Every structure is written in structure tokens, then in C-alpha cells.
Amino acid sequence: MSFQGFPILSGEESVLREGQLFDHDEEQEWAAMQRAGCALAKAVVRDFAELGAFPAAAKILVIAGKGHNGGDALIAAQTLLAQFPSASADVLMVFGDRALRPLARRAYQALLHAARHRVVLVSHPFASKTYDLSLDGLFGFQFRPPATPAVIELAERINALPIRFRASVDLPSAGIIRADFTYATGIAKQALMGNPATGRARFLDLGFLSGDEPGNERVLTPRVLAPLAALRPSQSDKRTFGHVFILGGSRRYPGAVLMSVLAALRSGVGLVTAFVPETLAASFAARAPEAMWVGWPETPEGNLALEGQGLWKAHLKRATAIVIGPGIGREAETLALVADLVKTAPVPVLLDADALQAEIVRQAKTRLVVTPHAGEFARIAQGAEEKTFVAETGATLVLKGPVTSVVSAAMRHSTADAPPRDAPSTGAVTTHYAFSGGPVLARGGSGDLLAGLIGGLLAQTPADPLLAACRGVVWHGLAADLLAQTHGQAAVQITQLLDFLPRALRESADVP
Numbered sequence: 001m002s003f004q005g006f007p008i009l010s011g012e013e014s015v016l017r018e019g020q021l022f023d024h025d026e027e028q029e030w031a032a033m034q035r036a037g038c039a040l041a042k043a044v045v046r047d048f049a050e051l052g053a054f055p056a057a058a059k060i061l062v063i064a065g066k067g068h069n070g071g072d073a074l075i076a077a078q079t080l081l082a083q084f085p086s087a088s089a090d091v092l093m094v095f096g097d098r099a100l101r102p103l104a105r106r107a108y109q110a111l112l113h114a115a116r117h118r119v120v121l122v123s124h125p126f127a128s129k130t131y132d133l134s135l136d137g138l139f140g141f142q143f144r145p146p147a148t149p150a151v152i153e154l155a156e157r158i159n160a161l162p163i164r165f166r167a168s169v170d171l172p173s174a175g176i177i178r179a180d181f182t183y184a185t186g187i188a189k190q191a192l193m194g195n196p197a198t199g200r201a202r203f204l205d206l207g208f209l210s211g212d213e214p215g216n217e218r219v220l221t222p223r224v225l226a227p228l229a230a231l232r233p234s235q236s237d238k239r240t241f242g243h244v245f246i247l248g249g250s251r252r253y254p255g256a257v258l259m260s261v262l263a264a265l266r267s268g269v270g271l272v273t274a275f276v277p278e279t280l281a282a283s284f285a286a287r288a289p290e291a292m293w294v295g296w297p298e299t300p301e302g303n304l305a306l307e308g309q310g311l312w313k314a315h316l317k318r319a320t321a322i323v324i325g326p327g328i329g330r331e332a333e334t335l336a337l338v339a340d341l342v343k344t345a346p347v348p349v350l351l352d353a354d355a356l357q358a359e360i361v362r363q364a365k366t367r368l369v370v371t372p373h374a375g376e377f378a379r380i381a382q383g384a385e386e387k388t389f390v391a392e393t394g395a396t397l398v399l400k401g402p403v404t405s406v407v408s409a410a411m412r413h414s415t416a417d418a419p420p421r422d423a424p425s426t427g428a429v430t431t432h433y434a435f436s437g438g439p440v441l442a443r444g445g446s447g448d449l450l451a452g453l454i455g456g457l458l459a460q461t462p463a464d465p466l467l468a469a470c471r472g473v474v475w476h477g478l479a480a481d482l483l484a485q486t487h488g489q490a491a492v493q494i495t496q497l498l499d500f501l502p503r504a505l506r507e508s509a510d511v512p
Contacts, residue, residue: 004211004218004430004432005211005218005220005432005470006187006188006203006205006209006211006213006218006219006221007090007188007209007213007215007217007218007404008108008188008189008190008192008193008215008217008219008433009187009188009189009190009215009378010114010189010190011141011142011189011190011191014040014141014189015142017187017208018187020225021208023199026102026103026337029068029103030103030106031070031294032186032206032325033068033072033075033103033107033171033207033378034075035186035207036072036169036185036186036204036206037071037072037073037074037075037076037078037079037107037208038076038079038236038510039183039185039204039206039341040072040073040075040076040079040135040167040169040183040185040204041075041076041077041079041080041083041215042079043183043204044076044080044133044135044165044167044180044181044183045080045083045201045278046203046239046485047165047181047200047481047485048133048165049484049485049486050438050440050484050485050488050489051164051165051488052488054084055084055087055132056084056086056087056089056159056368057084057088058075058080058084058087058088058132058133058412059087059088059090059129059130059131059132060080060087060088060089060090060131060133060134060135061089061090061092061125061131061134061135061158061163062074062077062089062090062091062092062134062135062137063092063094063134063135063136063137063138063158063177064091064092064093064094064100064104064108064137064138065094065095065104065137065138065139065140066095066099066100066101066104067101067104067139067140068101068103068104069137069138069139069140069144069169069170069173070100070104070107070137070138070245071101071103071104071106071107071108071137072107072137072169072170073109073135073137073169074091074104074108074110074111074137074185074462075107075110075111076135076169077089077091077111077114077119077135078107078110078111078114078327078407080133081111081115081119082114082115082116084385086492087118088118088119088120089111089115089119089120089362090119090120090121090122090129091108091111091116091119091120091121091126091457092122092123092125093121094138094154095133096153096298098357102117104356107221108287115495123159124157125154125157125161127157127160127161129161130162130163131159131161131162131163131164132163132164132165133163133164133165133166133167133373134158134161134163134165134166134167135167135169136166136168136169136173136177136179136397137169137173138151138155138173138177139171139173139229140169140170140171140304141170141171141189141191143173143174144486147176150248151176152176153269154273155176155177156176156179159177159178161275165180165181166178166179166180166181166183166199167179167180167181168181168182168183168198168199169182169183169185169291170182170184170185170189170192171189171191171192171195171198172195172197172198172199174196175196175197177197178197178199178308179197179199180199180200181199181201181202181259182195182198182199182200182201182202182206183202183203184201184202184203184204184219185204185206186204186205186206186207186209187208187209188201188203188206188219190217190393193217193403193433200402200435200438201230201403201435202328202435203221203351203435205221205223216428216429216430216431217430217431217433218430218431218432218433219432219433219434219435220406220432220433220434220435220470220473220474221434221474222474222478222504222507222508223375223508224467224470224471224474225471225474225475225478225504225505225508226394226508226509228268228475228505228508229505229508229509230509233491238270238271239268239270240270241268241270241459241460242269242270242271242320242321242456242458242459242460242462243269243270243271243272243273243318243319243320243321243455243459244264244267244269244271244272244273244277244319244321244322244323244455244459245273245274245275245315245321245322245323246260246261246264246272246274246275246322246323246324246326246452246455246459247274247275247276247277247296247304247312247317247322247323247324247325247328247338247341248260248274248275248276248323248324248325248326248327248328248353249277249280249284249304249327249328250302250303250304250327250328250331250334251277251279251280251298251301251302251303252301252302252329253326253327253328253329254280254327255327255448256275256326256327256353256445256448257274257276257284257326257327257448257449258284258287258288259326259445259449259452259494259495259509260323260326260449260451260452260455261274261284261288261291261350261452262288262449262452262495262498263448263449263450263451263452263453263456263498264291264323264451264452264453264455265288265290265456266453266454266456266498266501266502267452267453267455267456267457267459267460267472268456268457268460268507269313269456269459269460270459271318272290272291272292272456273291273292273293273315273318273319274291274293274294274297275294275296275304275308275311275312276293276294276296277295277296277298277303277304278295278296278297278298279295279298279302280291281294281295282293282295284364288307294311294315296311297311298306299331299333299334301331303328303329303331303333303334303425304328304334304337305333305334305337306333306337308337308384309337309340309341312341313383314434315394316345316346319347319459320459320460320462321347321348321349321350321455321458321459321462321468322341322345322347322348322349322350322455323349323350323352323451323452323455324338324341324342324349324350324351324352324355325338325350325351325352325353325354325356325451325479326352326353326448326451326452327353327354327448328353328354328355328477330354330356334344335354335355335357335360337387338355338357338360339357339363340360341362342355342360342363342365342366342368343363343365344365345364345365345366346366346368347366348367348368348369348458348462348465349364349366349367349368350368350369350370350451350455350458351368351369351370351371352370352371352372352447352451353376353447353448353451356370356371356372356376356379356380357379357380358380358381358382361380361395362392362393364393364395367396367462367465368393368395368396368465369395369396369398369454369458369465369468369469370395370396370397370398371398371400371447371450371451371454372397372398372399372400372403373399373400373447374399374400374401377389377397377399385430386399386407386431387407387429389407390407390408390409390429391409391429394409396408396466396469398450398454398469398472398473400450402438402449403433403434403435404433404437404473404477405431405432405433405434406431406432406433406434406466406469406470406473407426407429407430407431407432408429408430408432408465408466408469409429409430417466432466432470434470434473434474434477435477436474436476436477436478436480436481437476437477437478437480437481438480438481438484438489439484439489440480440481440483440484440489441476441477441480441495442493445494445495446480446494446497448499449476449494449495449498450472450473450476453472453475453501454468454469454471454472454473457471457472460500475501475504475505475508476497476508478500478504478507478508479497479498479500479501479503479504480497480500481504482500482503482504483496483497483500486500492494
């Protein structure tokens with residue numbers, strides 16, 4: 001991979017990094033605080049779109065502590081009030097305005113100077129008031145628990161308020177103030193990961209990190225997609241961009257493989273060949289004529305039969321990557337077929353859905369990408385933790401969930417034509433987290449689209465499964481965000497996500 005994302009740092013590492021960046025220079029820290037506040041305001045308006053347009057007369061509650069997180073929240077409020085002249089803000093100074101540290105005080109004074117007549121300093125949250133947005137800047141990553149009983153009681157009152165959109169700066173304060181979104185400003189902290197109070201995590205790149213820093217836990221950003229948005233070589237043809245084979249479908253689950261094919265067709269891959277039960281091929285060809293559809297012999301139950309292996313071998317030399325599993329079912333004959341195809345595959349294979357069986361994964365000889373949700377991972381891992389599973393199998397693991405992770409280990413060989421699945425090299429297992437995407441993806445077919453998208457990308461970079469997986473996860477998530485921001489989370493079809501892939505890709509080109 002060229003760009004491997006930004007490292008996720010501990011609190012101590014974050015303090016050290018910020019010290020190196022600013023050298024305790026107050027003006028540099030102030031400039032960084034302004035960048036953070038402005039980026040926070042922009043991100044809140046973007047994410048609020050999942051509820052509808054940000055209200056012109058928004059009622060904002062700012063929850064400010066003593067330090068930089070409070071300053072970030074105050075500057076975000078100032079930015080929003082400047083953008084929305086009819087909006088207003090209540091500012092709750094949890095420890096009083098006299099307790100503010102110099103930069104937080106400066107941020108509060110800047111807010112008053114910019115919009116004094118629309119800012120009210122309140123001493124407690126009013127149960128009778130409703131807010132469109134809360135900005136939680138109470139505690140930062142240097143907070144050491146426990147919070148005092150008075151602060152805990154205040155947090156409970158804030159949590160009970162009718163607030164449409166709850167945003168936290170860097171971390172949900174002490175884990176006691178609820179957040180719908182938490183925005184990591186400049187550096188993603190380890191305490192953000194797995195915190196149930198976080199809501200949906202977002203990373204705001206403020207230029208604090210280059211991406212070249214070491215670290216085995218990393219957060220992905222749209223920057224990983226930028227090369228895909230560049231101009232392609234002028235002397236290209238369809239073979240230049242790879243050929244993905246997709247094997248799947250059954251009489252019981254016909255739609256899954258079609259969705260995977262539709263996603264692969266949007267991945268930029270040059271050629272897509274789909275092998276499906278012969279009774280489905282004609283209707284699918286009418287739906288997606290850009291793919292080459294090959295009818296596969298069926299079992300009496302309507303699943304893929306072993307006798308199709310000769311058909312597969314006749315085409316196989318043209319593939320640069322293979323996807324197996326969407327809609328394939330669990331009939332014993334079909335799973336035996338899959339096991340044999342995976343053991344003999346000369347190119348990288350992505351396994352999804354019912355093809356995710358422990359014996360299939362562990363007998364594979366080629367480079368493998370597996371895309372399970374939590375239940376499927378338990379089935380193939382057989383009790384192993386994520387990093388142990390990757391170290392044992394050499395697979396690139398895409399573990400789907402509220403925050404999807406890509407877990408991978410460096411391999412000894414990197415031959416594109418016939419990549420073996422070897423034991424990991426001395427390189428450590430690395431986890432990349434994708435913060436894009438959200439509840440709009442919590443519907444049937446989402447994983448089928450992701451499998452097809454990663455498969456198409458894998459066919460373009462068969463020597464680098466990690467790159468294909470990271471790009472696919474980020475692209476899929478960004479398109480999901482755009483879908484939710486345009487149509488909301490509820491009244492959508494998952495295939496509408498495909499129409500937002502072009503915009504997501506083009507917007508990634510604007511990421512510095």
C-alpha cells in the first residue's frame with residue numbers, strides 16, 4: 001500500500017506528538033484550535049444531513065470544560081453562528097468561565113465578539129429546552145476518572161435533554177455524555193475505539209500527521225482512494241484493469257450474486273465474468289449486460305453442482321481475481337465445489353457469505369480476502385482472536401461492523417501471476433479502521449455490494465489484497481454516507497449506494 005492511513009495513538013503518544021508539533025507555542029496551538037473548530041463545524045453540518053438540512057435557526061448547546069476540547073467546541077459554535085445568522089447558542093461552562101484555560105478563554109471571547117446577542121451563558125441545562133445540536137467539549141483525552149458526582153449528575157441531565165444531534169470533540173466526555181458522532185480532531189486516540197458512548201466515529205485530518213508514522217493500528221481516510229480518481233493511462237484497454245470472476249447465486253438466494261456483479265462493474269475493473277446457476281443467467285444478463293454471464297450446472301435444489309468444474313477450468317486462465325460466495329447457499333455438494341476451487345485457484349480469492357467455512361479458509365493455497373460479519377467470523381476463526389486468525393491463515397480479514405476493520409499481515413511473496421498464501425513475514429499484523437459508513441448499511445445486500453466492490457479492486461491490484469480491501473471498505477462507506485445524507489437512513493434501498501460511488505470517488509480526489 002502507498003498510503004496506509006494515520007496511526008491511532010495512546011494518550012501519552014498524543015501528548016508527545018502535540019508537544020513536537022507546537023513546542024508549547026500558544027499561537028501555533030491557537031491556530032490548530034481554530035482549524036479543529038472549523039473542521040468540526042463543517043463535519044457536523046455534513047453529518048446532520050442524515051436528519052435533513054441543518055436548521056437555519058438552530059438551537060445549539062455548547063458544553064465546555066476547562067481546556068482545548070472546550071475551545072474546539074466554542075470555535076465550532078462560532079463558525080456555525082457565522083454560517084447560520086438566525087442560529088443561537090447556549091454555553092454551559094461546567095466549571096465556570098473563570099476556570100477556563102487561556103486558549104479556551106480566548107475561544108469564548110471570540111465567540112462573544114462575533115455573536116454576543118445570540119449567545120447565552122447558562123449555569124445548568126434547562127429540562128424545558130430543546131436543542132438541534134449539542135457540542136460536548138467537557139473532557140479531553142487527558143481526563144483521569146472518576147468524574148465527580150456533581151459532573152455525573154449534570155451529564156445525566158444533559159443525556160435526558162431532547163437533542164436531535166449530539167456531537168463530541170475527540171472523546172465522549174469521561175464516557176458519561178452520550179454522543180451520536182465523535183470527531184477525532186487531528187489525532188485518533190485509542191480510547192475512541194470500542195467505546196459504547198462514542199456513537200459513530202469520525203476522523204478530522206488537520207495536518208498533524210503525515211501517514212508515514214509507524215503504528216499497527218491505523219485509521220483510513222479518503223486519501224486511500226485518490227489514485228483511483230486520477231486520469232487513467234491513455235494507452236489502456238479493458239485488459240489493463242483486470243478481470244474478476246464472481247461465482248455465486250442459487251435458486252433460494254438469487255439476488256446476492258447480482259448485487260455483487262453490479263458493484264464489481266462500478267469498481268473500475270476491466271472485465272467481469274459471473275458464473276451463476278444456469279436458470280438465472282439469461283435474466284441476469286438482461287439486468288447487467290456489461291458482465292459476461294456463464295450458466296453453471298445446478299443440483300436438484302438449485303445450487304451450483306460439482307459437474308461445472310470443467311467449465312470453470314476452461315475460463316480460469318483469464319482471471320486476475322475471484323469472488324466466491326454471494327448467495328451460494330450451504331448445500332454440501334456446493335461447499336465441496338467451493339473448497340476444491342479455492343484450493344486450486346491460481347489468483348487471489350475473496351470469500352463471502354456461505355463460502356466462509358473454516359475448512360475452506362484454512363485449506364486455501366492462494367492469497368485470501370475474507371469478508372465476514374461477527375457471526376461468520378466466529379464460524380471461521382474457531383475461537384481465535386482476529387490477529388491470531390490472520391497470523392495463522394495469512395488471510396486479509398475484512399471484519400464488517402459499526403466500525404469495519406481490515407486486519408492483515410505482510411506476506412513473503414508478492415507475485416501477481418500466481419501468489420501463494422504463505423505464512424506471514426516478520427511484519428506485524430496491522431489493523432486498519434474505516435470510520436465511514438453507518439446504520440444505512442444495516443440491511444440485506446450491503447455485504448454483497450462490498451464483496452463485489454473489493455473483488456473488482458482486487459482484480460486490479462492482485463499483488464496487494466490489503467490495498468484492495470482498504471479501498472473497497474472506504475469507498476463503500478463513503479458512498480453509504482452520501483446515500484444517507486441525501487435520502488436519510490430509513491427509506492432507501494441498498495442498491496442506491498451504487499449511484500453514489502462516482503461522487504464518493506471524485507470527492508476523494510479533493511483530499512489533500
